Amino acid sequence: MKKQLLGVAVIGLTLVLAACGDDSTASGSEEAEQTVTIGYFPNLNHAPAMIAKEKNIYEDHLGDDVNVDYQTFPDGSEFMTALAAGEIEGGLVGPGPAMNNYISGVDVEMIAASSTGGTVIVSRDGSNIQTAQDIDSDTFISPRVGCTHDVQFETYMKDLGVTSERTGGTMNHVTGKPAQYTTMFENNDVDVATAPEPWGSVLESKKNANVVIDSDDISFGETLPAAVFVTSSELSDNDPELVQSLIDAHQESIDYTNDHTDEAIDMTINAIDDITGQKLERDVMESAWERIDFESDINANTIQAFGDSSYDLQFLKEQPDFSDLVNKQFID
Template sequence: MKKLFGLLMVSILLVLAACGSGSGEASGGSGESETVTIGYFPNLNHAPAMVAKQKGMYEEHLGGNVNVEYQTFPDGATFMKALAAGEIEGGLVGPGPAMNSFISGVDAQIIGASSTGGTVIVSRNGSGIESWEDVEGSTFISPRVGCTHNVQFETYMKERGVTSERTGGSMTHVTGEPARYQSMFENGDVDVATAPEPWASVMEQEVDANVVIPTSEISFGETLPAAVMVTSDDMVDNNSEQVQKLVDAHKEAVNYINDNPDEAIDITIEGIADITDQQLEKSAMENAWERTNFTYEVNPDVIQEFGNSSHDLQFLKEQPDFEGFVNTSFVE
């Protein structure tokens, strides 16, 4: 009887152990999902983010336990505030806002580029401005003070002896979202726009805007990344594997754009329409595409030169030191 009771207890314990083991494996294999938020703008040079979103590239690289969300921004300063606050894990932004935030103490790193080119200086039809020599005394618009396009334009003009009122010159500077440039031209509110593509091409097509300074001539036009991929120091230090996956997805998107330009244009038109409610003509986007080079490689020396120019224009109070700012290890 005792022997039978002992065998029965052993059997019960084995069953309980098996149940416990099975329960533990199920719990360990179903870890809680986390959310990664990617930020970007409705500009052509942010096309890699739109392509990656539409094709599910971030989701594929990050894996099933990661929920990917997307957040769009009107300008770089707002984007960088969101990054500093931990509201986004990374994304695409102009090098100007990224640089300004880094100098201000925000823990951020450039981990790749998105594109070069795509900045065009255009003038309002009827303004009488046909070349840079006519710009003195005019009103120009850029997305933000000290943003990438602002620095490019003012660098070019200062080299020719023309500066803004901010530094004692004659040009009046206002700011606004690029998607609103067309209406501001139509209303006669501004004379010149520092326009990121595709908005320059849109204004050429819709309101007969004149190209004053093409991408090939504007300062840093073909060397400076028009947009860079950034993330926080915390992500690099504590979640480098996830950062690598984000960069790998971004690289896949850039390669896809270069291999499939027609489809990428359609995706970008749709992506911009979703954000701005503006359906752009494909012909305008094709023109803008010709002015843009999509690449994920970034040159730290160019970033430093751009920072030096920002300091020279008095956007920065001190000469910038970008040690630790550009991290090329993830794209190599």
């Protein structure tokens, strides 16, 4: 059963009409062009989107009669709002926001993965937190409540018997943009950060942060896509050729990212600088790169298990059924 967007018009391609002249020149006006907008974040998990933009990979696959625009987001909530409103046709987002919005009735499909890994839990220097077992009545930060990194961390901590105040536990939870974590560590506003790379490595390098849980050890760290390519079922049903072109471009960008590591690192550093105003040092990015695997395959069973954990943590109000959330026809 396809989830349909409630109360929002069907998502379609935005048409940008060529300027029309007066009656004497109207017959010579250009045909309308499609505009496809791709969304992504300034996180390392989203590097394939940054590479694709720099190398014009989407433009090459979509052809000369399609304009390609790009829009960046600070978190999954704003990305999903844009997808629901038809402001973007698709792009990269964490699986958590996609699941949450699917449950709420938003028309969204996961059609490929982008990367795995990249979530690292670090503690502030001076917090006296060296291991996860040291965390109790402390303040942790994530980009959003119930985002992918939040669920990974809280799942791990729940297995240790520690939960957040939201569910009657002791940990205090605040939210903020990952690019601002360094300031919050400086001001002693938080003790622990659920940091998507490269921001975990930034905190390690610049603020002497301690790695409490590494990306391979965090819950779902080796199996869960840290970023997924999503679109609407309306678009994949009505224009599968367009969606196939998007995924072919996405796959090419992943291949390029894996095959040209040095160049990809430089392009990602420059892209993050353009978006956030923070120029990351190359050794920091190289460290962060070691925690990421770029791949397009997506496992529906892992997505369901992650959703079940989100429900157990009370991020979801009902037991989820994600059997129709993952659509692998474009990567199979």
